[in-house]
Amino acid sequence: MLGNFTYSNPTKLYFGKDALDSLSAELENYGKNVMLVYGGGSIKKNGIYQKVVKILKACGKNIVEDGGVMPNPTAEKLYEGAEIARTHNVDLILAVGGGSVCDYSKAVSVSAYCKEDPWDKYFIRFEDVSCDIIPVGCVLTMVGTGSEMNGGSVITNHKQKLKIGHVFGDNVFPKFSILNPEFTYTLPKYQMTAGIYDIMSHILEQYFSGTDDNTSDYIAEGLLRSLIVSARAAVKNPEDYEARSNIMWTATWALNTLIAKGKTTDWEVHMLGQAVGAYTDATHGMTLSAVSMPYYRHIMPYGLEKFARYAVNVWNVNPDGKTKKEVAEEGLIAMESWMKEIGLVMNISDLGATEDMLEGIASATFINEGGYKILDKNEVTEILKESL
Amino acid sequence: MLGNFTYSNPTKLYFGKDALDSLSAELENYGKNVMLVYGGGSIKKNGIYQKVVKILKACGKNIVEDGGVMPNPTAEKLYEGAEIARTHNVDLILAVGGGSVCDYSKAVSVSAYCKEDPWDKYFIRFEDVSCDIIPVGCVLTMVGTGSEMNGGSVITNHKQKLKIGHVFGDNVFPKFSILNPEFTYTLPKYQMTAGIYDIMSHILEQYFSGTDDNTSDYIAEGLLRSLIVSARAAVKNPEDYEARSNIMWTATWALNTLIAKGKTTDWEVHMLGQAVGAYTDATHGMTLSAVSMPYYRHIMPYGLEKFARYAVNVWNVNPDGKTKKEVAEEGLIAMESWMKEIGLVMNISDLGATEDMLEGIASATFINEGGYKILDKNEVTEILKESL
Numbered sequence: 001m002l003g004n005f006t007y008s009n010p011t012k013l014y015f016g017k018d019a020l021d022s023l024s025a026e027l028e029n030y031g032k033n034v035m036l037v038y039g040g041g042s043i044k045k046n047g048i049y050q051k052v053v054k055i056l057k058a059c060g061k062n063i064v065e066d067g068g069v070m071p072n073p074t075a076e077k078l079y080e081g082a083e084i085a086r087t088h089n090v091d092l093i094l095a096v097g098g099g100s101v102c103d104y105s106k107a108v109s110v111s112a113y114c115k116e117d118p119w120d121k122y123f124i125r126f127e128d129v130s131c132d133i134i135p136v137g138c139v140l141t142m143v144g145t146g147s148e149m150n151g152g153s154v155i156t157n158h159k160q161k162l163k164i165g166h167v168f169g170d171n172v173f174p175k176f177s178i179l180n181p182e183f184t185y186t187l188p189k190y191q192m193t194a195g196i197y198d199i200m201s202h203i204l205e206q207y208f209s210g211t212d213d214n215t216s217d218y219i220a221e222g223l224l225r226s227l228i229v230s231a232r233a234a235v236k237n238p239e240d241y242e243a244r245s246n247i248m249w250t251a252t253w254a255l256n257t258l259i260a261k262g263k264t265t266d267w268e269v270h271m272l273g274q275a276v277g278a279y280t281d282a283t284h285g286m287t288l289s290a291v292s293m294p295y296y297r298h299i300m301p302y303g304l305e306k307f308a309r310y311a312v313n314v315w316n317v318n319p320d321g322k323t324k325k326e327v328a329e330e331g332l333i334a335m336e337s338w339m340k341e342i343g344l345v346m347n348i349s350d351l352g353a354t355e356d357m358l359e360g361i362a363s364a365t366f367i368n369e370g371g372y373k374i375l376d377k378n379e380v381t382e383i384l385k386e387s388l
Numbered sequence: 389m390l391g392n393f394t395y396s397n398p399t400k401l402y403f404g405k406d407a408l409d410s411l412s413a414e415l416e417n418y419g420k421n422v423m424l425v426y427g428g429g430s431i432k433k434n435g436i437y438q439k440v441v442k443i444l445k446a447c448g449k450n451i452v453e454d455g456g457v458m459p460n461p462t463a464e465k466l467y468e469g470a471e472i473a474r475t476h477n478v479d480l481i482l483a484v485g486g487g488s489v490c491d492y493s494k495a496v497s498v499s500a501y502c503k504e505d506p507w508d509k510y511f512i513r514f515e516d517v518s519c520d521i522i523p524v525g526c527v528l529t530m531v532g533t534g535s536e537m538n539g540g541s542v543i544t545n546h547k548q549k550l551k552i553g554h555v556f557g558d559n560v561f562p563k564f565s566i567l568n569p570e571f572t573y574t575l576p577k578y579q580m581t582a583g584i585y586d587i588m589s590h591i592l593e594q595y596f597s598g599t600d601d602n603t604s605d606y607i608a609e610g611l612l613r614s615l616i617v618s619a620r621a622a623v624k625n626p627e628d629y630e631a632r633s634n635i636m637w638t639a640t641w642a643l644n645t646l647i648a649k650g651k652t653t654d655w656e657v658h659m660l661g662q663a664v665g666a667y668t669d670a671t672h673g674m675t676l677s678a679v680s681m682p683y684y685r686h687i688m689p690y691g692l693e694k695f696a697r698y699a700v701n702v703w704n705v706n707p708d709g710k711t712k713k714e715v716a717e718e719g720l721i722a723m724e725s726w727m728k729e730i731g732l733v734m735n736i737s738d739l740g741a742t743e744d745m746l747e748g749i750a751s752a753t754f755i756n757e758g759g760y761k762i763l764d765k766n767e768v769t770e771i772l773k774e775s776l
Contacts, residue, residue, distance in 0.1 A: 001633040004404030009397065012558075015650070016392030170400075213621075215614040215634045219641070222610030225701070226603040233601075245389040246603045249650070253607070262403070262637070313613070318706060 001214050001262040009256055011149040012176040015249065017241075019180040020051060026137060026176050027059045031091030034061045035084065035134075037105045039069045039097045046186045048141060052096055064088045066108075069097065073104035075119040075157040082111035082118060085134055092135050095174070098142025103153040106172050109134040123155055123164040129172065138177040143184050143248045144195035144285060146202065146255030148177035163274070179252070181245040189238060193343050194285030196231045196247060200224070201269055201288040202254040208299070208306060209264045209370045220259045221313045223250050228314070228338060235342045266371035269295055272383065275364040282351035289344035290351055293336050294386035298379065300328055303372030307331060348387045358384050389602050389650040397644055399537040400564040403637065405629075407568045408439060414525060414564050415447045419479030422449040423472065423522075425493045427457045427485045434574045436529060440484055452476045454496075457485065461492035463507040463545040470499035470506060473522055480523055483562075486530025491541040494560050497522040511543055511552040517560065526565040531572050531636045532583035532673060534590065534643030536565035551662070567640070569633040577626060581731050582673030584619045584635060588612070589657055589676040590642040596687070596694060597652045597758045608647045609701045611638050616702070616726060623730045654759035657683055660771065663752040670739035677732035678739055681724050682774035686767065688716055691760030695719060736775045746772045 014022040027034070034056055043049040056063050066081050085093065085108050095105035111118035113131040121127045138148045145152070151168035184192070207220045227250045233243035253259070272295060273287035280287070300307045308324045311317035311331020319327045336346075345351060353361065362381045367374065375383070402410040415422070422444055431437040444451050454469050473481065473496050483493035499506035501519040509515045526536045533540070539556035572580070595608040615638045621631035641647070660683060661675035668675070688695045696712040699705035699719020707715045724734075733739060741749065750769045755762065763771070 001403075001637050002630060004406050006400065006402055006410070008400040012394065012396040014394055015389075018392050022394070213614075213617060213630055213634065215611070215618075215637045215641075218610035218614035219607055220610070221613070222606035222608070223603070225609070226601075226606035229601060230603075242390060242601055245650070246601065249389050249603045253603075262633070312704075316700075318708075320706075 001216070002212050003262045005261050007257065007261055008170045009149060009173065010170055010175075011173045013149065013179060013252070014176065015179045016245075017180060017182055019178045020055070020139065023052070023055050023139070023178060024059055027056070027061065027092070030135060032060065032062050033064060033089050033091045035064045035066055035088065035090040035093045035108075037066045037069060037081070037093060037095045037097070037101055037108070039067070039071075039101050041067065042186070043096055043141060046183075048096060048139065048183055052094070052139060056094075064090060069101050069104045071100050072154070072156040072163060073100050073107070075123075075155055077104065078107050078111055078118060078155055081108040082114070085109075085112035090134055092137060094137050094139065096139040096141065098140070099145025099147040102136075102138050102140070102145070102147035102174065103155070105136045105138070106147070106151070106153040106168060106174070107155055109136045110168065110172055119155065119157060122166045123157070123162075126166060129168065133171060135175045138174045139183070140177060140179050140248075141183045142187055142191070142195065143251045144198040146251055148174060148179065149252050149256040152255070163278070179248055181241060181248045184244055184248065185239055189235070189343070191283065192238060193235065194283045194289075195251070196227065196234070196285070196342065197289040197339070197344050198285035199247070199251045199254045200227055201285070201292065203227070203259065205267045205269060206260045206263070206265045207310070208296075208303060208372065209266045211305065212263070214263050216259045216261050216263050223254055223259070224314045226250050231338075231342050264370045266368060268368045268371050268375065271366045271368055272380070275361045276348050276351065276353055278364055279357050279361050280348070280352040286345040286351060287348070289339060290346060290348045291383065291387045293332065293339075293346065294383045296332055298383055298386075299371060299373045300332065301325075304328055306372070348384070353388065355388065358388075389604070390600050391650045393649050395645065395649055396558045397537060397561065398558055398563070399561045399644075401537065401567060401640070402564065403567045404633075405568060405570055407566045408443070408527065411440070411443050411527070411566060412447055415444070415449065415480070418523060420448065420450050421452060421477050421479045423452045423454055423476065423478040423481045423496075425454045425457060425469070425481055425483045425485070425489055425496070427455070427459075427489050429455065430574070431484055431529060434571075436484060436527065436571055440482070440527060444482075452478060457489050457492045459488050460542070460544040460551065461488050461495070463511075463543055465492065466495050466499055466506060466543055469496040470502070473497075473500035478522055480525060482525050482527065484527040484529065486528065487533025487535040490524075490526050490528070490533070490535035490562065491543070493524045493526070494535075494539070494541040494556060494562070495543055497524050498556065498560055507543065507545060510554045511545070511550075514554060517556065521559060523563045526562045527571070528565060528567050528636075529571045530575055530579070530583065531639045532586040534639055536562060536567065537640050537644040540643070551666070567636055569629060569636045572632055572636065573627055577623070577731070579671065580626060581623065582671045582677075583639070584615065584622070584673070584730065585677040585727070585732050586673035587635070587639045587642050588615055589661075589673070589680065591615070591647065593655045593657060594648045594651070594653045595698070596684075596691060596760065597654045599693065600651070602651050604647045604649050604651050611642055611647070612702045614638050619726075619730050652758045654756060656756045656759050656763065659754045659756060660768070663749045664736050664739065664741055666752055667745050667749050668736070668740040674733040674739060675736070677727060678734060678736045679771065679775045681720065681727075681734065682771045684720055686771055686774075687759060687761045688720065689713075692716055694760070736772070741776065743776065746776075
């Protein structure tokens with residue numbers, strides 16, 4: 001724990017089967033006009049929409065609806081949402097959905113009263129917020145992004161062919177988030193598994209960086225161990241409440257800034273995966289799983305100590321009588337075997353990537369500098385080839 | 389992760405060698421009258437007092453001093469402090485010290501405008517706060533209690549022979565805390581080591597309870613592993629910044645509510661240790677260490693699964709070919725050996741307890757019901773005998 005840092009996370013979380021019961025009391029803290037933001041309408045099928053609307057009405061709120069938030073929310077949609085929020089004098093934006101709906105709601109919250117073009121200001125110029133911010137609350141129905149307790153917001157601009165994330169400060173974090181693991185039961189298994197690997201990858205991106213002895217890495221190891229156990233149980237029985245609740249809680253703490261405190265981070269797997277996603281439109285978590293093993297095998301020699309530690313502390317590899325390299329390799333084999341066991345996609349060809357795309361994907365891959373090896377272009381291409 | 393729960397922790401933390409530089413900006417959020425609370429004056433010797441006063445003056449604050457907070461802050465002192473805060477229209481209470489100074493400052497913050505007797509209201513009747521609360525900020529100079537990021541406040545009433553803790557809600561948590569590991573360097577080694585075991589005990593009290601698979605326990609294991617490594621390094625070299633910073637950060641997360649979320653907890657070691665403390669006036673952390681091994685050996689058969697898990701996940705015990713009991717015992721042996729290595733007190737006789745006190749200490753020991761075995765009076769006496 002060497003660096004200077006600030007930790008602040010004001011989001012209040014209500015967790016458990018009865019979590020939605022807390023919404024009424026929270027609503028008392030805000031004015032009458034509530035903007036209800038949601039995605040493609042699955043919340044109408046599983047009844048969560050009806051439950052939320054009933055509570056809003058019982059609390060005497062005026063509801064302004066903004067549905068149809070797409071998996072990758074667009075700048076065009078953001079302009080519309082900001083206009084709706086402003087013209088209806090919205091007092092609270094209530095996001096009901098997964099990471100995209102939360103991300104979008106945060107972007108709207110800082111755009112409604114923004115005097116400039118919010119895409120340019122926040123996502124091109126990465127400027128701080130200088131206007132009034134509409135408070136955001138979340139009712140989470142999908143797990144993985146951690147958007148329920150952080151300032152992250154990713155917006156896509158199709159005209160400019162850009163997908164950019166801004167990490168806002170704690171004044172933009174959701175004021176409250178309602179986390180009921182049962183609300184995630186109706187998610188298809190493929191999406192659940194992809195979400196699990198998204199969580200895993202969030203933790204590993206922060207873990208595989210730096211050489212100091214750092215409490216954050218020990219917390220990360222704890223989260224990883226919990227996730228590994230719960231993922232196995234959830235894949236066997238998606239309605240295993242214990243497993244789904246552990247996964248939900250792990251997801252929140254995997255990306256709410258805690259495990260990055262005082263240390264450097266990598267995020268290269270996300271760079272590779274996002275480039276694959278741009279070419280294949282595949283599910284985010286699966287793009288990460290499909291590039292992970294070739295990436296980690298490639299950088300392992302440069303971060304041997306940490307990979308050996310990972311093998312022992314996370315995968316229970318017995319190091320006795322083995323070289324560091326053997327221990328590290330055994331850890332990656334255990335990881336690979338777990339990934340296959342829970343049904344993750346292990347090759348980008350299974351996501352629709354073809355050999356002729358590799359050059360383009362490699363060019364689209366941003367090179368980060370926090371990992372154990374700063375990749376060059378040839379290495380990126382090599383890793384992508386291995387991932388095919 | 390089975391229970392319903394709420395998580396909210398609004399304390400903003402500034403961590404690192406330059407953390408005090410953030411004080412000026414924080415002070416802008418509060419009015420002119422700052423009550424400066426500290427203990428016996430060690431902060432004047434190590435220069436922290438002078439640094440803080442310089443910043444307060446540079447920010448144009450009126451300083452109202454309230455020094456002399458004792459290691460176990462008293463109800464009498466609380467009455468005085470509340471009077472000072474009220475008559476001086478204090479806008480911010482700035483606690484500069486360890487857990488006692490923070491605890492006391494929180495108690496003053498909810499007592500200044502309390503219409504009733506605050507001791508009776510908060511510490512006898514455990515009522516919620518119903519008056520205005522003066523915001524509290526902390527500059528931490530001792531590590532262990534976690535008071536810098538929670539609502540805990542322990543006050544002692546000598547007339548009534550009572551020492552009682554109230555856990556206030558998040559409206560009483562410090563608004564901000566400044567954590568510079570270097571500020572803890574001047575603490576004598578005995579106090580540092582006692583603080584380390586206080587942290588260890590906070591984690592174990594929350595860990596050794598319950599049988600479900602729970603993310604909180606995995607996070608606890610991570611914190612324990614970090615603490616074990618850092619404690620060894622800090623004892624060798626108290627100015628090892630990496631170690632001291634990891635210990636400081638672990639202390640905060642050991643008792644800021646996170647690792648108790650969704651689970652039951654025990655706290656029986658604290659009940660035993662506090663009773664020993666009442667008879668010997670020994671340092672809190674050492675009373676905990678002196679009773680821990682007999683207590684854990686006594687309850688181990690009732691929580692065998694968890695103790696075996698503890699041995700493997702925290703102490704790297706290799707379970708191959710061993711019974712659960714053998715694994716669990718090996719874990720406790722490893723723990724005991726670490727405790728001796730870092731210089732913890734292992735017997736209550738070394739703290740001044742004598743055989744003729746045992747009856748009284750046993751009677752003063754409150755019996756909790758969250759652990760693996762609800763003790764009866766004979767068991768308490770037995771454990772204390774073993775601790776002699």
